[in-house]
Amino acid sequence: MNIIVLLKQTFDTEAKIQLDSNNNVITDNIQYIINPYDEFALEEAIRIKEKLGDVIITVVSMGPRKVEEALRQALAMGADKSILLNDEVLFGGDEHTAAVALSQTIKQIPYDLIIGGQVAIDDGSGQVAIRVAEILDIPQVNLVTKLDVENNKLAAHRQVEVGTEVIEVFLPAMITAQKGLNEPRYPALKGIMQAKKKELKILGLADLGLTENQVGSNGANLKVISTFLPAPRNAGRILSGEISENVQELVRLLREEAKII
Amino acid sequence: MNFNLNEEQKMIRDMVRHFAENEIKPVADQLDRSGEFPTEIMKKLSELGVLGIPIPEEYGGIGSSFLSYIVAIEELSRACASTGVIVETHTSLGSEPILDFGTEEQKRKYLPRLASGQIIGSFGLTESNAGSDAAGMQTFAVIDGDDYVINGSKIFISNAGIADLTILFAKTDKEKGVKGISAFIVEKNTLGYIVGPPEDKLGIRASQTCALTFEDMRIPRENLLGKVNEGFKIAMHTLDGGRIAIAAQALGIAQAAFEAASEYSKQRVQFGQPIGKLQGIQWHIADMATEIQAARLLTYQAAWLKDQGLRYTKEAAMAKLFASEAASRFTSRAIQVHGGYGFMMEYPVQRHYRDAKITEIYEGTSEIQRMVIANNVLFR
Numbered sequence: 001m002n003i004i005v006l007l008k009q010t011f012d013t014e015a016k017i018q019l020d021s022n023n024n025v026i027t028d029n030i031q032y033i034i035n036p037y038d039e040f041a042l043e044e045a046i047r048i049k050e051k052l053g054d055v056i057i058t059v060v061s062m063g064p065r066k067v068e069e070a071l072r073q074a075l076a077m078g079a080d081k082s083i084l085l086n087d088e089v090l091f092g093g094d095e096h097t098a099a100v101a102l103s104q105t106i107k108q109i110p111y112d113l114i115i116g117g118q119v120a121i122d123d124g125s126g127q128v129a130i131r132v133a134e135i136l137d138i139p140q141v142n143l144v145t146k147l148d149v150e151n152n153k154l155a156a157h158r159q160v161e162v163g164t165e166v167i168e169v170f171l172p173a174m175i176t177a178q179k180g181l182n183e184p185r186y187p188a189l190k191g192i193m194q195a196k197k198k199e200l201k202i203l204g205l206a207d208l209g210l211t212e213n214q215v216g217s218n219g220a221n222l223k224v225i226s227t228f229l230p231a232p233r234n235a236g237r238i239l240s241g242e243i244s245e246n247v248q249e250l251v252r253l254l255r256e257e258a259k260i261i
Numbered sequence: 262m263n264f265n266l267n268e269e270q271k272m273i274r275d276m277v278r279h280f281a282e283n284e285i286k287p288v289a290d291q292l293d294r295s296g297e298f299p300t301e302i303m304k305k306l307s308e309l310g311v312l313g314i315p316i317p318e319e320y321g322g323i324g325s326s327f328l329s330y331i332v333a334i335e336e337l338s339r340a341c342a343s344t345g346v347i348v349e350t351h352t353s354l355g356s357e358p359i360l361d362f363g364t365e366e367q368k369r370k371y372l373p374r375l376a377s378g379q380i381i382g383s384f385g386l387t388e389s390n391a392g393s394d395a396a397g398m399q400t401f402a403v404i405d406g407d408d409y410v411i412n413g414s415k416i417f418i419s420n421a422g423i424a425d426l427t428i429l430f431a432k433t434d435k436e437k438g439v440k441g442i443s444a445f446i447v448e449k450n451t452l453g454y455i456v457g458p459p460e461d462k463l464g465i466r467a468s469q470t471c472a473l474t475f476e477d478m479r480i481p482r483e484n485l486l487g488k489v490n491e492g493f494k495i496a497m498h499t500l501d502g503g504r505i506a507i508a509a510q511a512l513g514i515a516q517a518a519f520e521a522a523s524e525y526s527k528q529r530v531q532f533g534q535p536i537g538k539l540q541g542i543q544w545h546i547a548d549m550a551t552e553i554q555a556a557r558l559l560t561y562q563a564a565w566l567k568d569q570g571l572r573y574t575k576e577a578a579m580a581k582l583f584a585s586e587a588a589s590r591f592t593s594r595a596i597q598v599h600g601g602y603g604f605m606m607e608y609p610v611q612r613h614y615r616d617a618k619i620t621e622i623y624e625g626t627s628e629i630q631r632m633v634i635a636n637n638v639l640f641r
Contacts, residue, residue: 069268076272186280189310189323192272 001052001149003045004106005079006116006129007061008035009070013121023227034070037117040177043184045115046078048149056080060105062090062098068200075195076187083109087204090215094222097215099131104208106136113154114174118143126176133174141167143178264558266332269325274332277311281340289341292467293612296459298423299344299467306344307378311337312351316360321373327502328564331509335560338513342616343467345510350419350468351375353503355382358428358444362487362495367446371426383424385415385447385473386496393629395430395493396438400475402431402445407482409445411453414474419623422459422469425449428499429475430492442492446484453478464615501577502567503624508560508580511588511620515556518588518595518613519549525599536598545598549591556584575637582630585620592617 011017012031020026034042042059049055059074061067062085071082083105090101106114114136116129133140145164146157155168156175187195205215212218237253239246254261266274285302292299306312314330316322323329330352338345356375359367374380391397400413411431421427427447434441447454457472487495523546526537536542559580566573592614596603603610621627 072268072272076276186309187272187276188308189273189276189314189325192269192276193318193323193325195272196269 001048001055001112001151002110003048003055003057004109004111004114005038005042005045005057005059005074006102006114006132007038007042007059007070007074008117008120008122008128009033009061009063009067010035010120010122017229019227019229025227032066032069034073035117035120035122037119037121037177037179039117039184040179040181041115041117042074042077042079043182044147044177045113046185047182048113048147049078052149058083058109058111060102061085062101064091071200072195073187075198075200076191077185078191079198081199081201083201083203085204085208086202088216089205089212089218092217092220093215094220095125095127095131096221097219098128099135100210100219101208101215102128103132103135104210105203106132112171113149114138114172116174116176118176118178129174129176136172136174138172138174139169140174140176141169142176144175145178145180147175147181266328270329270332273314273325273329274336276309277333277336278339280305280309281336281344285337285344286340289343290609290612292341292343293616294466296461296466298469299341299347302344303347303378303381306348312348312378312381313356313372313376315352316356316372316376320360320368320376322376326564327505327567328561331505331560331564334506334509335513335516335557338510339517340513341467342510342514342613343465345513346419346465346468346507346619347381349503349506349510350384351378351382351424353506354384354499355420355424355426355428357502358384358486358495358499359446361498362444363446364483366483367486371446375426380425381420381423383418383420383427384499385418385421385427385429387415387417388413389416393626395442395496398430398432398442400429400431401435402433402443404482405479408479409482409485411445411447411475411478411480414472416472417460417470417623418473419468419470421456421471421473427473428486428495429473430496433489433492437490439493441490442496443489444486444492444495445480446486447478447480451478451480462619464612464617464619500624501574504577504581504630505560505563505567505573507620507624508556508563508577508584511581511584511617512553512556512560514613514617514620515549515553515584515588515591518592518610518617519546519553521608521610521613522546522549522595522598525602529600542598545594549594552587553591556580556587559583575634578625578630578633578637581620581625582627582634585617586627588617588620 009032012033015030018026045057057079059079059082067084085101119126141156143158144156145159148155153170155166158165239249310323313322314325314333315327318324334345334349337348359371375382388398402409402411429445429447430442432441433443453476455474460470526542527535529536563573563576563580566576595610596614599610602608
């Protein structure tokens with residue numbers, strides 16, 4: 001069985017985000033991590049491999065050379081191979097162009113199951129994996145919290161308002177990982193030592209058979225207009241005086257100032 | 262010159278740091294209070310391969326650099342100095358002598374189990390009348406047929422409470438001083454091997470330090486490590502490496518205290534501002550940051566020399582001396598920054614303060630380190 005894991009490198013969840021004078025995020029001194037939901041995806045792939053045995057896990061990512069660190073970590077955890085799409089023309093796009101580039105990569109390798117995270121914690125985007133499945137025209141189950149894979153099909157559990165929904169689909173298929181799916185492992189030292197010897201392939205636009213117009217900012221349907229930090233939160237206001245007056249004042253403030261009722 | 266860790270060393274550091282922050286730091290105060298051995302943590306560290314970092318792959322280890330191991334000890338000690346010294350004693354003192362002086366058979370027999378954490382190692386050198394001066398050793402080993410019969414006792418043996426294997430030093434020639442000492446590999450289930458109760462200590466309280474007594478203990482002659490009467494050389498060589506790891510332990514403790522003090526100085530408000538804005542506090546923070554960095558460079562340099570196969574005796578002693586004294590000074594300073602709160606058991610700085618002291622004492626006191634350094638500077 002061939003499993004593909006879609007992986008994004010993101011800022012550490014504890015990183016303090018700052019903007020420079022042009023409103024670009026300052027990336028110096030920021031710690032990078034594997035997007036936590038993608039780590040669930042990777043862990044699940046490794047568990048399937050441990051259970052079924054004959055599985056090859058390929059991790060696919062797109063981004064600057066720095067992403068190699070995240071891929072090495074994925075290889076150290078237990079992935080077999082990795083591919084990094086590293087080409088300036090591929091960057092600066094949107095979810096659509098990312099999905100086009102990733103799906104074009106995936107078409108070149110055999111796959112039975114694709115696993116991604118349900119959302120990227122940096123830009124909050126939760127579309128790429130879904131779009132990849134659409135382009136490849138394979139079934140998908142999102143926000144999966146439990147997964148059972150057999151030879152040619154899978155059963156995926158997802159939490160819905162009234163309880164748990166179990167969806168069975170035939171392979172090839174794509175699922176996105178939700179928190180709760182598993183607890184990712186630490187990369188063991190043996191894995192760290194082996195990771196150096198595993199394949200980390202770097203591909204560019206020419207390898208994908210796409211044109212410049214289809215990818216990056218040229219192919220994007222979305223454009224980022226501006227970036228800004230949320231306004232610092234003001235201290236709360238305490239109303240003093242008679243309770244009956246306070247309630248009236250509170251209702252007025254909620255209606256007229258906070259505009260939430 | 263290159264001051265960077267390589268990719269492998271960085272990955273090992275990040276993994277151990279991540280593990281230590283999530284799995285060890287939250288229970289470190291509890292381990293300190295109870296003096297309980299961190300069984301679960303050690304099991305997980307074994308599974309991750311942390312107990313055999315510098316041991317070559319062919320003997321079941323990870324086969325990474327000595328510097329990787331040093332960085333791991335630093336990170337473990339930053340979360341819990343007890344865990345740091347348990348792993349240090351096991352690796353530097355319990356495993357490395359077999360790697361460096363063992364026969365091929367001894368290496369194959371013991372190293373895979375040590376490196377995988379299946380068995381834990383310790384080091385029996387110190388005696389009540391033989392601390393810094395090993396010549397005064399009163400444990401004797403006498404040949405009887407195919408065995409050595411050993412009688413005597415050791416004190417302050419780190420890991421003794423839980424160790425499965427001890428590198429034991431005993432006199433094989435009563436007439437000679439340090440040149441009459443030999444080293445032996447002793448397994449704990451040997452008849453006549455008696456472990457005392459854990460000592461009640463000021464710091465590193467979760468490390469099981471005990472006395473060992475040997476009563477007509479018989480071990481096969483093939484358990485001699487290295488050559489007869491060359492035990493002192495083995496001990497000194499082993500401690501040279503161990504000292505770099507104790508420097509790393511001190512560094513981890515100092516780093517933890519420094520981080521606590523920095524964080525506190527940003528939170529604590531007095532005179533209408535965070536105390537970190539006051540020059541008096543800033544000078545403490547600046548001194549700590551500078552000297553910890555210096556200690557780290559000395560420690561990593563000594564480890565690097567060892568990795569290159571170069572002489573490192575003097576540098577190991579310098580790293581240990583400087584890092585341990587910095588740790589003692591700055592854990593005290595970190596309490597000072599915390600004021601009265603730092604004196605309370607509720608804040609972990611008091612634990613760092615208590616843990617730091619031993620790094621100036623074990624594996625060669627600061628005075629012995631100065632002796633080693635002076636001898637190397639003046640007479641080599």
